[in-house]
Amino acid sequence: MLTRPDRLKDHQRERVEAARTACHEMTALADLIHHFVVLLDPADGNATLLSTWITSAQAEDLPHLHAFTRGLEKDRAAVDAAPTLPHHNGGTEGVNNKTKLIKRQMYGRASFPPLRHRILLG
Structure with a gap:
């Protein structure tokens, strides 16, 4: 699910689609993951997109994802720097x-x- 859809092999795409059709939670999780992966490429507007993503993730009924978003909110300055700045360690x-x-x-x-x-x- 973390691989970009255009880079998936046919058998991988089939497995992802089977998981997505299995239940609503899996569909919501896959959509949120795909939107989050886009934020990993540094760009100027990613901090705003991240806020939107956090809001949409908290709206879903996915408790483990809620824990992840709470962790993102705890150190928001560092989290905003990661998807917006080209520097890394x-x-x-x-x-x-x-x-x-x-x-x-x-x-x-x-x-x-x-x-x-x-x-x-x-």
Whole structure:
């Protein structure tokens, strides 16, 4: 459901359509997800669109989605910055992920100096 409809393969599209026709809640959830995915591409008007999306999500009878929207409202400044600004911390997260991977691979094999050497040279 998180994939854009134009990128779905035929068998995936069939499964999504089967889920949507199964019940009203699934149809509402799929529509809300598709509208939310559009907000993930940074653009200037996304903060307003996000407010509209939150209002429509709270109008549906989906309790787990209500919890998600309450979480969005708690730190609204950061949430508004994410879909409107082109900046992100992807590079930092990538380095952290790589460091943790190397640490897991080296666990129990060597002491700190070889681990440090592998991180710095890797």
